[in-house]
Amino acid sequence: MKVWTHRRGRTWLAVIIGVCLGTASNASAQKQPVAPARSPSKDFRSPLVTLTLAEASPIIGLTGETVLSIEVENPPLSPMPMPRVLCSVGHIEDLGRQGPSTFTARYILPPSRYPQPAILIAEFADPHWPLRGMATVGLRAAATPSFRTDPGAQVTLRVAEHDYGPQAAGPDGMVHVPVVVPPGVEFAVARSVNQHGKSTEQMVDLHVPYAQRVLIAAPEVLTAGSLGEVAVYAVDPSGRPANGAELVLRAGPNRVHPLGSRLPGEARFLISSPSVLRQKTMRIEAQLKGQSTTLTAARVGLLPGEAVGLILEPEAPHLERKPSSSMRVFLGAQDAYGNPVDAGQAGVLVDGKPADIKASAEGETMVVVQAPSAFESRDHVLVEGVLDGAHTFKRIPLQARAKATPPAMSRYIAYPRYTLTPRLGVLTNFGPLTAATFFVDGFVHPSAHDRGLGLGFAVGIIQSWFAVESAGGITRTDLSTIPVSFQIRQDVVSGRLFAGAGAGVGFAMAEGRIHSFATTTVGHSFGAIAEASVETGLLLRTGHIVASLRYVGLYLSDFSTGDHLASNAGGAMVDLGYRRGW
Secondary structure (H helix, E strand, C coil), X not given: CEEEECCCCCHHHHHHHHHHHHHXXXXXXXXXXXXXXXXXXXXXXXXXXXXXXXXCCCEECCCCEEEEEXXXXXXXXXCCCCCEEEECCCEEEEEEEEECCEEEEEEECCCCCXXXXXXXXXXXXXXXXXXXXXXXXXXXXXXXXEEECCCCCEEEEEECCEEEEEEECCCXXXXXXXXXXXXXXXXXXXXXXXXXXXXXXXXXXCCCCCCXXXXXXXXXXXXXXXXXXXXXXXXXXXCCECCHHHEEEEECECCEEXXXXXXXXEEEEEEECCCCCCCCEEEEEEEECCEEEEEEEEEEEEECCCEEEEEEEECCCCEECCXXXXXXEEEEEEXXXXXXXXXXXXXXXXXXXXXXXXXXXXXXXXXXXXXXXXXXXXXXXXXXXXXXXXXXXXXXXXXXXXXXXXCCCCHHHXXXXXXXXXXXXEEECCCCCEXXXXXXXXXXXXXXXXXXXXXXXXXXXXXEEEEEEEXXXXXXXXXXXXXXXXXXXXXXXXXXXXXXXXXXXXXXXXXXXXXXXXXXXXXXXXXXXXXXXXXXXXXXXXXXXXXXXXXEEEEECCCCCCCCCCCCCCEEEEEEEEEEEC
16 A cells, blocks of 8 residues: 655744754753753644555455554644545445544445555645545455366466466366456466476456546535635556646636645645535536546535625514514525525524524524513514624514505515426417417526526427318318427516516427318428517415416428418417426
């Protein structure tokens, strides 16, 4: 096993202090006896993290697990915090403390019985930058390759620098030689001596599969708009450290800045997290340049920053002045970038007394405010909230009799991040064409500042019927059309009601069944679709009942039968649906 650590240097400072201490000792030697000059105290040396396996080169198939020891020399803290331990293959269990700066764990070897290198990392949290130590291990594997040679021949198999055998081939010429294969070795040399003394050699492919050789040590979570250090480690197929300069890291659209390395086979990067959080995690990828098989990925959790804005929303404008009355006050919070923050961690005072934060049936954060005693002469209830750096207050007026007011709808229900709406409707072109429609649209609301703005797709089916009378008789057509369109929509919410407008463009596929002169022909066509819509809805417990009025322009090309639909295959459409939000 090979071990590498890093020191954060104060070497020059240690040398200077040592020289000064030695000079002071010589100057005072004539006055009184002194102890011999000492080397610089280890307190001036940088921390050093060492990882050691009880078995330096375990054999997969023979060794199931071994003990991993972690020691910190010159620890910056005493006791040191528990480290985070990572490994490229296998897994770590039962991490425990043995002393202020020593730890042990069980390293469980991977179940895949083929030779492979392993990277082990111990990482300690630090106020400035993580403190890490690294070890590389060549995991050997026990195997029994088989191949064919002369019947009865004595066979010796050379793997790397070791010879295994001899083994006698069977009557059919097949021979099986038990060997131990180190990582990075893919072929062995077989030497056979038959019963007549003739010696032959052949290459034997050991069929060793690819083993992961890159390990990412990334922060578990990052806050919005923050920076974090990511270390990437790589080894060659034999387990020796790779060239750290060949390591690359990608974090999607987020910035990545190289920081250099402190250990062999290491490359450090500074990554920035997105300021507006549209996902809960950020994917990062690392690999060695030009080696696509080494690509590995990890995910970093994303959290909003500290709250800078706190909102208190009473469900009614007044609180009735009687002891049995109460009111819910909903809490909302956001960070500096407009990302929603969990307001359940806020501290709330009602008239100077702490209040319990609860969750409503819809999952909203709230406190319940009770009306004061009838003997108190004040005219309002004061509610105060504080979370991180945000503070706000709300005065709720008291009145003799409160008017019935429907509960205010929280902004988080009014503007869900995702919506899905199935719709049923009818369509007409105010002529011979009538149709039944079924649509499903899905929207995402990407803006943290304007949740009413939605982008999405809609797909559906329009089943229409119409007839054309001519000198040759009456031709009836059944037209089945599947439109797919990109949609944009803007909603405005007021209480439990909302209204919105939208537009969409896309394409359509149609099948027409044309009945004429007692025969039926089937043709297919493609075309473009455009639509404009207005809609309104009413909030129920978990979603909206939605009604909309649309105008659909649907123009089809010639059918495969040669028929041509000269007019708009769409028209005015009225539908009713149910919108569910998350």
